[in-house]
Amino acid sequence: MKETVKTFKALSDETRLRILHLLIEAGEICVCDMETVLGCPQAKVSRHLTILKNAGLVDDRREGLWVLYSLVKPADSTHAAVLKMLRETGGGELFSLDKKKLLQAIQQGRCKTFGVIKPEKIPQSMAR
Amino acid sequence: MKETVKTFKALSDETRLRILHLLIEAGEICVCDMETVLGCPQAKVSRHLTILKNAGLVDDRREGLWVLYSLVKPADSTHAAVLKMLRETGGGELFSLDKKKLLQAIQQGRCKTFGVIKPEKIPQSMAR
DNA sequence: ATCTGATATCTGTATATCCGTATATATGGA
DNA sequence: TCCATATATACGGATATACAGATATCAGAT
DSSP states (O other), rough: OOHHHHHHHHHHSSSHHHHHHHHHHHHHEHHHHHHHHHHHOHHHHHHHHHHHHHHSSSSEETTTTTEEEEEOOOHHHHHHHHHHHHHHOOOOHHHHHHHHHHHHHHHHTOOOOIIIIIIGGGGGGGGO | OOOHHHHHHHHHSHHHHHHHHHHHHHHHEEEHHHHHHHTTTTHHHHHHHHHHTTTTTTTEETTEEEEEEEEOOOSHHHHHHHHHOOOOOOOOHHHHHHHHHHHHHHHTOOOOOOIIIIIIGGGGGGOO
């Protein structure tokens, strides 16, 4: 049950929920794109990503200069249920704005992930 | 998304998770039975119940001297998903002990809810 | 080796949360 | 009305968390 508490604590912050919903939408993106979309300073984004990683909710991998984050493949049933719940509930209005901002960043060439890092992996919902 | 954060914060505490699992198991019980089962002081239980109530996760109703708490009928999809998740994940070892303690309290006549308040409503899993 | 861009960590401060203890409120009975 | 039981709330201290700003690390290019 201790682990479950850790999971819920990780989910108890608006910025972290926005990040998770962004990852649901985009699949895998770099930290600087999160800064762009969320409008948060770099240190803040990085700190929250560390928390999500320690809670076992996201994975990271380095790709050149960048670090790309994505949702984990859920290991236990709690995580699976949590991620399913997040997908189902959608995130509300604030996240709709984030999604719009990501789309704009892509269209205006300000998105690194789908601009220069891996343009071929752009998700359906974001492709023009 | 603000509401979602509130929900997760309410879930980010071991005592509160134990209470929720207890309510899943017992259906509706009074505060003093929770004290007995959880082994927590009255004020602590009451405080956590207030937090769960403010988060919209539990309902309460007065029955004479006692106040009986139960899980809400979920209003929105986030709550429904959360409660479903709690039911599915089961709560782990610590809660198994709580369940045992509830059973013992019933058998030894120390449980108010199913001893004097509403003995006819004792759940299947607890009946001898 | 040095420079630059991207990301992570440290530090101090403000705020939030949790807990134990004490006190208040509510209900029913003598 | 007074008492006993059940529950809720207020207060103060300890710990945890979030943030901004500064600094450190890391990878690649020159």
